Amino acid sequence: MNTRMVALAAFAVISAALTFFLAKTWIDSQRDEMRRQQESMKAQTTESVNVLVAKANLPSGLILAREHVEWMPWPEKGVAKNFLMEGRDKVDDIIGHVVRGGIIASEPIAKGRVIAPGDRGFMAAVLHPDMKAVSIRVKPETSVAGFVKPGDFIDLLLLHQTIPATAETPIEHKIVETILTDIRVIAVDQRQDDLSGDASISKTVTLEVTRKQAEIVTVATQMGQLSLILRSLARPDAKPDQIANAPERLTRTWDSEASRVLPPVGTAKNTVKVIRGKATEHVATDGAEPTFGRGAASVATGSVNAGASAARVITK
Numbered sequence: 525m526n527t528r529m530v531a532l533a534a535f536a537v538i539s540a541a542l543t544f545f546l547a548k549t550w551i552d553s554q555r556d557e558m559r560r561q562q563e564s565m566k567a568q569t570t571e572s573v574n575v576l577v578a579k580a581n582l583p584s585g586l587i588l589a590r591e592h593v594e595w596m597p598w599p600e601k602g603v604a605k606n607f608l609m610e611g612r613d614k615v616d617d618i619i620g621h622v623v624r625g626g627i628i629a630s631e632p633i634a635k636g637r638v639i640a641p642g643d644r645g646f647m648a649a650v651l652h653p654d655m656k657a658v659s660i661r662v663k664p665e666t667s668v669a670g671f672v673k674p675g676d677f678i679d680l681l682l683l684h685q686t687i688p689a690t691a692e693t694p695i696e697h698k699i700v701e702t703i704l705t706d707i708r709v710i711a712v713d714q715r716q717d718d719l720s721g722d723a724s725i726s727k728t729v730t731l732e733v734t735r736k737q738a739e740i741v742t743v744a745t746q747m748g749q750l751s752l753i754l755r756s757l758a759r760p761d762a763k764p765d766q767i768a769n770a771p772e773r774l775t776r777t778w779d780s781e782a783s784r785v786l787p788p789v790g791t792a793k794n795t796v797k798v799i800r801g802k803a804t805e806h807v808a809t810d811g812a813e814p815t816f817g818r819g820a821a822s823v824a825t826g827s828v829n830a831g832a833s834a835a836r837v838i839t840k
Contacts, residue, residue, distance in 0.1 A: 573611075622646060677706055684699065
């Protein structure tokens, strides 16, 4: 009986020791596994680098600015040679480049996805579909003293003479009018980037326009002096085909509105010679559009429509 009790006690002690050993071994293995995971996480953290990525979706044709990109941690093993890395590259290295193809948010900015200013195809990539590029000559006083940069949006003003001086009306009247709005500047002189923070005196400005707008700009350059009006960056999205046929957005100002010395337009006396076939009539007007009897003839670009027949008008 005593021998049996001793054997059971010995078995219990051995079982307890074995259980303790197995438990300790399992706990140590779990501790080692947790330590390895922590070391792996630290290794992954230390083996990442910051690369330049798109802050939001970037459409093709967009001229990159600082607000379009940001630095983001990226696994070092997944960094391609054409990625821009912090420490090796600078944000300025990509500012002013144009997006060749659409780039989604958080996607690295690869050098092959953008076109540098001056590279072949840059200007064509800048233009939106169906848009054209037209250049105009400017002066410091007509280009916001050189503060207009590529990527800015401007309004275009035209200052020209509409009523030439004559013996009866010796005053030459001038008018300034807004002919185009929300026009994107894509180049200043031959520079298509905005890396320089200093204002420089520009001689030519290249604008992105529709075909109709290009025609308007071309004829306006022969009519008078063009001026650029810089628009705020906080602007609503505008359609690129906005042209000079929206009177609610376009304004004009006569010289008499700027100077109290000049008489208002339309106050001078004019003599209009109206010819109807073989009949000739001289009509004195106050500068406004005259009417002729029941036909309500109107003066427009030097001709009169009186009744059913056309008549020539000569203003003296």
